[in-house]
Amino acid sequence: MNLRHRLKRTLRDLYSLAFVYSGVARLMARRGGARLLILAGHGVDGAVGSKRMPADLKITPERLEEILRALGRYxxxxxxxxxxxRLDSGQGCGLVALSMDDGYLDNRTQLLPLLEACDARCTVYLEARPLETRRVSWLHQWFWLERRLGASEAGRRCALELKGNSAVLNEVLAAGADAAARGLKRRLKYDxxxxPRDRAVQAVFEQAGGDEAALCEELYLGVEDARELRDSGRVELGGHTWSHEVLTxxxxxxxxxxIERGRSTLEELLGVECGESFAYPFGRRWDHSAEHAQAVExxxxxxxxxxHAGLNRPAGDAFQLRRWMLTETLPVHLLVTELCGGFGLLRRLGLDLVE
Ligand SMILES: [Zn+2]
Structure with a gap:
């Protein structure tokens, strides 16, 4: 992390601690107009499939409960x-939404009881292909291979399968094990x-003894699980494409x-009442464009x-909603500061401490 970034982080921390613990956050909680804070995660740790998930895709139930209870007070x-x-109708001072991407089984087994206990709600964005065909994306086969073989060996085997297309992987492999651990997934994803990538990763996964159907059962919700979530009254189901490819x-x-096949599959499997909201796969600026927003609409x-982190206001673009990604170490006071408009005050002065 460079010095400028570290300074920004420190400033952000000090400002939000002062904002929350001076009582200003509570004063602002019901003032300042309509706003919606959206949190984003993937899985809740402790389920059968959790060991298959990289650390940045899961949060412990204890930590999530702490966040849910704290934000529910504001x-x-x-x-x-x-x-x-509610934003569109102008009523919504102090709204908070939780969202979970991809549709992991732990959303039913671990998350739903937490939502009940904390009287919270959630939108679960479902990747349609695993729900319908019990196939997993190349990414989960890759995560499995990384654990099984290590990134370098998994990369070497994929490069062999890719034959003439392997130059981008070989470049990373030549730079050593650390570069492989950091860079291979990115190359597979974007370059x-x-x-050919899916075919290569699938072949290596099967040669190494991987069982796709079993992996899918461990990781993803089935149709009945998704229905149970929806029928709980606490969960909205949303779309997340058919196979989770980077749209760009x-x-x-x-x-x-x-985009369309993801939606029509959810409607066929789960009924027409699901699918008001959509999550772009991976969700960064360079992962989708204006034409994708139009296709979604x-x-x-x-x-x-x-x-991208931030707070949503009525004037904002409903097809570019901002979300704070939850991590195990993200301090609650930052979320409270955003929710109560603290970072918005600074943005009006031209200072964005969040992005
Ligand atoms: Zn996703």
């Missing part, structure tokens, strides 16, 4: 769809065509097909979420 829990509707790496028509969604 705001009202809504789903993303409800929150956006290779989906079809696809041709326009293929990206549109990913034309597919019938009312809103779409990114993975």
């Amino acid at each position: 705001a009202e829990w809504v789903t993303v769809g409800e929150g956006v509707a 290779l065509d989906a079809e 790496t696809l041709e326009s028509e293929a990206a549109r097909e990913e 034309e597919a019938g969604y009312q809103s779409a979420v990114t993975t």
